[in-house]
Amino acid sequence: MKIKQISVFLENKSGRLAKVTRVLGENGVNIRALSIADTTDFGILRLIVNDPDTAYRVLKEAGFSVNVTDVIAVEIPDVPGGLADPLDCLKDANINIEYLYAFLTRATKAALVVFRVEQIDEAARVLQDRGVRILDGAEVYNL
């Protein structure tokens, strides 16, 4: 149910993102989804990859600040208002969303949205109660 997200600290200078993707590529790690949160001085790159354990290890060896966070990936029907339902559902349960990002896949017609919340188990439960499909790790890593 939970999937592993890799976060990497990036200084705001040229070539850093290229370096991360190069390291991952050379080690056969494939990126499934990514988002960057940035400030004037630094950025935090968040990645969903096919092999989080290897990604964590090789980035660490390459000297990056890396951490692993549990997130949930939710399937959202690719129709207007599709995201509103799960968001309402979390709001009703008083669950704050730290951040989220979406990606499309070739395999399904649906959009996938990654949610980062503090109360992850509770979020998964209320979403499932509402009939929202949550993808498990293997499913996401092997997209």
Next chain:
Amino acid sequence: MYWDREFETMPWEKLRELQLERLKTTVERVYNNVPFYRKVMDERGIKPSDIRTLDDLRMLPFTVKQDLRDNYPFDMFAVPMEEVVRVHASSGTTGKPTVVGYTKNDIRTWSQLMARSLTMAGATRGDVVQNAYGYGLFTGGMGVHYGAELVGATVIPISGGNTDRQLMIMQDFKATILTCTPSYALFLAEEGEKKGIDFKKLPLKAGVFGAEPWSERMRGQLEAKLDIKAHDIYGLSEIIGPGVSMECSAQQGMHIFEDHFLAEIIDPDTGEPLPPGRQGELVITSLTKEAFPIIRYRTRDITMLMDDPCPCGRTHIRMRRVTGRTDDMLIIRGVNVFPSQVESVLLEFGETEPHYLLVVDRKGNLDDLEIWVELSEQWFSDKVRQLEDIEQRLKGRIASVLGISAKIKLVEPRTIPRSEGKAKRVVDRREI
């Protein structure tokens, strides 16, 4: 123009006699009243009566900043606290400042020395002194203030900062003498130019600039832009504050007020004394201080002494502009900053082996400090808010320990260069 002709022009031999007499009194005082000095003298088997000539001073060990830290806050004082009427403080090498104390007499002495200094810059009862040194624990503000009042000048105790108001008051109150750090003076000059102020039409005639290193190039700029004569003043709180030495109208080095201070230049590596004309570290012994007498204090400032006669007629030896430091202290906007202070803050934040770099630059004549801190594993989070929170907390703590604000920049691990042995903690890009 002299403030105190008798002492300022005292014949050389007489000055030495006076110094010896005062040195004996000082050594006697510290031996009897300051446990630290009694201990170091006893360890070396030296009694105050062993001081028979000025050269005998060399039997006594140096006093260093760490000694002041070890005796924080008041244990170096040679009088009971009832006799201390004021304290000042400057940056220590860690979170704790270096504290100094003054008796009523010390304040009188200091005021006299600052009156001398300001007189050297041409101050008289008719002058209006715009004192833009900071008032507070820092000695600059109150040192100038008391000296200028003693001269009988009108003091504007404006303190530092608020450039618009400084420029308005300079014009409206008809300031004739400006006292502040040289970089701030240059900043005022350029901000004034932008506002279309013609300094040549203002009555401003002199500046007394100190608390940070500057250069002949800056003197040229200040004198041209502000249409004044720019004087260098030197001092440090451990000795008394500003007014340890001051440049006369000849502008060829600063006269050290030898009736109150005994100056030596030493080789910073061996501690051996060096003759006039040789560059080394300035070491000062106070000769008249009551509350905080100090023996052979290593200032860490690099300079040289000049004993050739000065055209101004003063007999006191001169020191050249300070050209550097023998430690890693930085002076940023007139405030002394040690990289180890930053380290102590990072240690407080739970860093066991902090890697950091102080990057100092001069932007538009104002010093700018950026502190790069390598982001450690324990601090990293996938949430921006959490990293920004760390930056904010570090910024707040560093501002309170350093006394100046700094920009905190989190950087990736292992990106701050490690040199062999000692880490490089400072990049100073200022050109002064």
